[in-house]
Amino acid sequence: MSTDFLTGLRAEARAHADLLRPGALDLDRDPGRARDPVLPWRRFAGLPAEYNPDPLRVRGRTAPLDTCVQQVVAFEELARADAAAALALPGPSMSGFVIGDLAGEAQRRRYWEVVGGEGAWTFFGMTEPSAGSGPAGMSTTLGPDGDGFRLTGTKRYIGNGARARIGVVFARRHAGPLGVVATLVDTARDGFTAVPLPTTGLRGLELSELRLAGVRLDAGDLLGRGRSATRQGMWAATRTFHRYRPVVAALALGVAQAGFDLVTGVRRNPGGPARAVLDDWRQRLLGTRALVLAAARTADHDPSDGTLASAAKLRATRLAEDVTTGAVRLLGPGANWEHPLLDKLVRDARGFEFMEGTGNIQRLTLAAGYLRGRLTDVRAA
Incomplete structure (x- = not known):
């Protein structure tokens, strides 16, 4: 993908981000505002062509945002305006990767007709209250029930869960990591309940708890049927993490850039130690942007390799925290009250540490x- 095309994509995304910026603080106060998107969301959802009558166009070419490279460029710019609003857009998000890897034709059609046709939110149901995202401790089960199945358990910290129409839930059919399967679940099913959770930052994402009280599923709801056990649930989940971590890194990078922009807008000609700090941030932003783009290219080429994706997320998350907290120190006492957007950026920056694996992972x-x-x-990471 040419540098010229990516430069044009960045410019288009930045222009669209201007629609998010005025409502950032309102969305932070009331996450329910996300249900009425101010952005033409289909341009950033990565929808298949047949479900996207309004794709993003860059210099006369369609930019479907169906690659990690395109996504990191676009979502950094959206996050520069409001990362929470970018995460709260309708669309496939993480579950779309699983559908691409595991779904049969009928399942794909069912999924995309809901997501693309109606503008629905989706969810990726992996994390559990006591086990995180680790398969060894997963307690959500998919048990037999006549000619079908019953899905039982709890998922927590699920983005857009309370507003979603359809999504993917990972559950255990038998012991061991190969016993984890992915299921396609409509939220209207009996026994499915989603409750928003209170959060400090990224409030627009509306992290939720999913309660699965014997949700009835049938064979058509199981993803990856007919595949070997090594190419089902955890295989698809791992590939999804590797492809989405560069996007999370791009979102964190956008928050870091927003903090930098805010400080340089207030302190236009700093001297002494402040200038040295800003010069250091400027170089780190450039270096991290290059690393995120390299990680995205690797994810597109080989989703089984998450090495650079982890490096990018680790570095971008650290940078977001350093810049936002450092901005408070540079602007002096009362900066959070004088600049409400900075207070939001500080809170939002903390959220990326816990998205798609903590720093230790x-x-x-x-x-x-x-x-x-x-x-x-x-050493660069």
Whole structure:
């Protein structure tokens, strides 16, 4: 993908981001505002062409945002305006990757007709209250029930869960990591309940708890049927994490850039230590942007390799926290009250640490990648 095209894509996304910025604080106060998107969301949803009558166009070409490279460029700019609003847009988000990897034709049609046709939100139901995203401790079960199944358990910290129409739930059919399967679940099913959770930052995402009280499923709801056990639930989940972590890194990078922009807009000609801090941030922003783009290219080429994705998320998350907290110090006492957007940025920046694996998880992935020869130097992370 040419540099010229990506430059044009960044400019288009930045122009659209101007629609999000005025409502950022309102959405932070009332996440329900996300149900009436101010952005032409189909341009950023990564929908298949047949479900997208209004794709984003860049210099006369369609930009379907169906690659990680296109997504990180666009979502960094949206997050520069409001990361929570970008995350709260209708569309496939993470569940779309699982559908692409595992769904049969009828399941794909069912999923995309809801998401693309009606402008619905979706969810990715992996994380559990006591086990996180680890398959070993997963307690949600898919048990037999006559000629079908019953889905029982609890998922927590699920983005857009309370407003979603359809999504993917991971559950255990039998012991061991190969016993985890992915299911396609409509939220209108009996026994499905979603409750929003109170959060400090990224409130527009409306993190939720999903309560699955014997939700009835049939064979058509099981994703990956007919595949080997090594190419089902956790295989698809891992590939999804590897492809979405660069996007999370781009969102964190957008928040860091927003903090930098706010400080340089207030302190236009800083001197002494402040200038040195801003120069350091400027270089780190450039370096992190290059790393995020490299991670996105790797994810598009080989979704089984999450090494650079972990490096990008780790570095961008750290940068977002450093810039936003550092901005408060540079602007002095009362900065959070004088600049409400900065207060929001500080809170939002903390959320990325817990999205798609904490820093320790990313370090473990980096170590494994290094030992396998996928990195020659991990110091940059």
